[in-house]
Amino acid sequence: MEKWLIYCLSLSFLFGTCGQQTQQEAELLLDCELAERLYTEMGSQGSARSQHYLDSAIALCPTFAKGWREKGVPYLKRGDYATWMKHLNKAVELEPETYLDIRGWCKVKFLHDYEGGLADLQRYDTLIAGSPKMVGDFNIYTWMAFAKLGLQDSVAAMAYFDKTIDEAVAALGPEWVGNYDYLYRGILKLELKDYKGALADFDRQINHYEKLADGHYYKGLLLARLGKKEQANASLQRAKVLFNGEGYHAQDPYVEMPWQIYAEDISRALQ
Amino acid sequence: MNELTHLPYYPIITLWVYLTALAFPSFAQTLTDLQPRQGHEVGAIPYDPALDSPDFKCCNGVVQQYYAVDGGYRGGRKRLIQLLKTHPLSGQTLTVAKNGYITVRFIVNRDGQTGRFRVLQVDGNYETTSFPQPFVADIVAFVEELDDWRPGQHQGNTYDYYQYLTFKLTDGKVVDLLP
Numbered sequence: 001m002e003k004w005l006i007y008c009l010s011l012s013f014l015f016g017t018c019g020q021q022t023q024q025e026a027e028l029l030l031d032c033e034l035a036e037r038l039y040t041e042m043g044s045q046g047s048a049r050s051q052h053y054l055d056s057a058i059a060l061c062p063t064f065a066k067g068w069r070e071k072g073v074p075y076l077k078r079g080d081y082a083t084w085m086k087h088l089n090k091a092v093e094l095e096p097e098t099y100l101d102i103r104g105w106c107k108v109k110f111l112h113d114y115e116g117g118l119a120d121l122q123r124y125d126t127l128i129a130g131s132p133k134m135v136g137d138f139n140i141y142t143w144m145a146f147a148k149l150g151l152q153d154s155v156a157a158m159a160y161f162d163k164t165i166d167e168a169v170a171a172l173g174p175e176w177v178g179n180y181d182y183l184y185r186g187i188l189k190l191e192l193k194d195y196k197g198a199l200a201d202f203d204r205q206i207n208h209y210e211k212l213a214d215g216h217y218y219k220g221l222l223l224a225r226l227g228k229k230e231q232a233n234a235s236l237q238r239a240k241v242l243f244n245g246e247g248y249h250a251q252d253p254y255v256e257m258p259w260q261i262y263a264e265d266i267s268r269a270l271q
Numbered sequence: 272m273n274e275l276t277h278l279p280y281y282p283i284i285t286l287w288v289y290l291t292a293l294a295f296p297s298f299a300q301t302l303t304d305l306q307p308r309q310g311h312e313v314g315a316i317p318y319d320p321a322l323d324s325p326d327f328k329c330c331n332g333v334v335q336q337y338y339a340v341d342g343g344y345r346g347g348r349k350r351l352i353q354l355l356k357t358h359p360l361s362g363q364t365l366t367v368a369k370n371g372y373i374t375v376r377f378i379v380n381r382d383g384q385t386g387r388f389r390v391l392q393v394d395g396n397y398e399t400t401s402f403p404q405p406f407v408a409d410i411v412a413f414v415e416e417l418d419d420w421r422p423g424q425h426q427g428n429t430y431d432y433y434q435y436l437t438f439k440l441t442d443g444k445v446v447d448l449l450p
Contacts, residue, residue: 046312046313046314046336047307047312047313048307048310048311048312048313051306051307051313074312074313074314075304075305075313075314077336077338078305078313078314078336078376078433078435079305079314079374079376079391079435079437080304080305080313080314080374080391081372081374081391081393081397082304082391082393082397082398082399083304083305083306084397085397086397110449110450111372111437111439111449112439112447112449253338253339254338254450255348255449255450256347256348256349256450260347260349262346262347262349262350264345264346264350265349
C-alpha cells in the first residue's frame, strides 16, 4: 500500500513540475513574441523610441539576440564603440552562428581592428558549412583579405582574394564573381609589381562591370607606369566620365573603402 | 555647488579649473556614451552654452547623420590621413603605451563650418577609458582646425549633419584615422 502511495505521490510531483515548466515556457514564448512585435514597431534606427522599444524587448526576452544586435547598431554608426560592442557581444554569445561574422566584418570595416576581426571571421568560417558566405555585401574572404592587408601580409591577402573569386566561379559560375573582386585583386597585384597579372585582372574587371570608374582608373595608372601614355590617358578619361555621372565608383556610405578613388585622384593622374 | 563653496580648498579648485581651461581652451566635453537623453536620438549634441560657441549656426531642422547625406571632407579620409601625417600629432607617443580609439563627434553646418565638439574614448578592449587630457586636447584641436568640409546634400536639399573622426591608437601612438 505504501509503495503505491509513494508511487502516486511521485507521479503527482512529476506532473506538477512538468505542468509548471510548461506554463513557464508558455510565458516565455509570449514574452518573446511581444519582443518580436516591439522590434517590428520600434521605428527609425537610433531614435529614442527605438532604443526604448528595444530595451523593453530585451527585458521581456533576454535571449532575443536580434534585439541586442539592433540596439547596438546606431552606436557603431555614430562612434560609440563601447556601447556597440557591449550589445553585439551579447548577440554573439547567444547566437554565434548568426552574429560572429557581423562582428568580424564590422571590426575590420569600421574599426580597422584587423586581428580581432580576422579572428571572428575565421572562427565563423569553421562554424558554418557551405559557400560562398556573404557578409556586409562581400564574400567573407574579401574581408579576410582586407584584414590581412591591414596586417601587412600581402601574400595571405592575395590568397584570400583568389579564394573569393575561385569560390564564386566554382559554386555559381563566373558571372557571380563580385562586382569588385577582380578590381581588388588587380590593385594588390599592381602594388606587388605583378603588372601582367594586374592588367589581366583590370581587363576582367572592365569586362565584368564596364561602368565602374575604378577599373579604368587603376588600369590607367598601370598603363602610365608601363610607359603607354596614350592608352593610359584614354583609360583615365573614361574613368573621369564614369566618375562624374555616367557610371559608378566603389564607395560606401559609412567608411572609405580600401583603394577608394576621388575626383581629385583622377584629375591628378590626368595632369 | 553651494556645498562646494563652503569648502576651505574651494578657491584652489576654482583656480585649477581656470588654469586648465586657459591651458586647454579647445577641450571639448568628454562623453561616456551616446545614449539618448531628454528624448533626443542616439548621439544627438544639443547646444551647451558652457561648451559651444553661440556663433555656430546650426540645427534649425533635422540634423542628419553623415552617412545619410553626400558630404564629408573634400578628398576624403585619404586627404585627412595626409594632413595628419604632416601634423605634430603623428609624431607624438604617449608615455603609457596604450591602445584604443579617441572619437571626436561634431556637427557640420550648411556652410561647411563645424562646431559642438564632443569626445569619446575607449581602450583596445572597447571599454570606456581616458587618455591624457593634453593629448586629447591636441586631437580635438586638429579636428577643429579642419576647414574643408562639404555641406551635406540629399535630394537637392542642404542639411546640417553629424560627423565624427576616430583616431586609432596603438602603443600610445596614432596609427589610423576613421571612418
